[in-house]
Amino acid sequence: MKALIVFLSLWSGTVLASAMADCPYGQVRQFYPQGGFTCVPSGMMYPQSQPYCISCQQQNPWGQTYTQPWMQPQLPWMQQQRYPWMANYQSPWWAQQGQLYYPNFNSPGAWQYPGMQQHYYPGQGQMFLGKPNVYVSTGKTKLTSFTMEFSAKDTANFLATTPSLTDSKWQGTASEDSFYVDGVKYSYLFYDTRADHAQMQYQAGWCTEHGATVKSMSDELKALGFSTQAIKDFDEHWNEKLPRVDSWCVYPQYNQQLDKILPVKLTPSMPFVRVAFVLVPHNQEQRRPASAFPQPPRRGHASLRPTRSADQQVHMMEWGVAFLASELIR
């Protein structure tokens, strides 16, 4: 019997080795029903759950199928994490790639519950405003030139921008729903930034379970009049990038708050609707956010919304999502 087990082990090892033979160094071959075999970094060769798994639900030498106990999703720590084998194959291409290469892909950056690890990033401010996207709508008009300038040059703490800023501004033309900067078409302008959390409001908003959080925010975008494409981009991005916690408190920030931390000058002058959602993990049992700061929202947010006159065709709109530094709310 022992000899048989040894033989089977050697045989299965040979089969596995041959299956792995033509992947680059440091990678192994893994099977996905939708995509066939794919080379993935060896560190990702975790046991997986059915049906995407060839290694976790496996047969033991006695022919019994079993799941490695540490991979059972009912364990609490599993519910806090996402791993490559949990990849959603309906995800956009960039998310599938990101999940293969970065263990923390499904978070907004260097995240550690309950917030961002600020020491990884330059600059000041304990709020990390992720992916504000700026959209334009010109209707039938063409803007032969536009400038979007961040006025507080000395206090801005950008982490990323697309396209590159020149002297704290973007310049170009705009037509229909696109920007053109240096002759390149951008569907939106993008930046990540650090900012002062103390300038935000923490009285109005809502708390909701994890699964309903993105939808609750995109409903707010609809109420503000964002375009279908802007809302689609929002859903696509944050369905992938929202860290898994039981529930979130959402504190929406609008022009009144955002203009204080990152004032913007638009030329020509036009309406600019801004919204950013500050997200703080919510401890449902104790009915408060993950720490004493901030308090759960105590009132509705509808009265804070900026308004835009419907007859002003040319306008810009910006959405973003922010997380606080772990040190602030731990």
Place this chain on the structure above:
Amino acid sequence: MKVYVLLLALSCSSAWALSIKGQATVEPSCKGGKVMMWLSKDAQDFAKKILLMHTEVPEQGTFDFYVKPGEYLVVGSNEKGCSFQQVVRILDRDVTIAAILKEKKP
């Protein structure tokens, strides 16, 4: 000396932002669609890799990552599976890179 300067820079650099500036271009066979540019702290151990930021860039588009002094991995990829990868060691001045996405060679 370089090591000393790096250590000094790292020790007093909480507010010091340097820029990794780039333009995303693609080989003719890779054209079609947008490019995702990824910035991470790399590590031999997969579990210790940390994705810091990523940004979607149109072909020929430009981007900036603002970072503390240190060593970073910049990766570009697109839907066609073309890619770019460069380790960027940034010390005391901004760095410009040409992110040219190429087909993966077998």
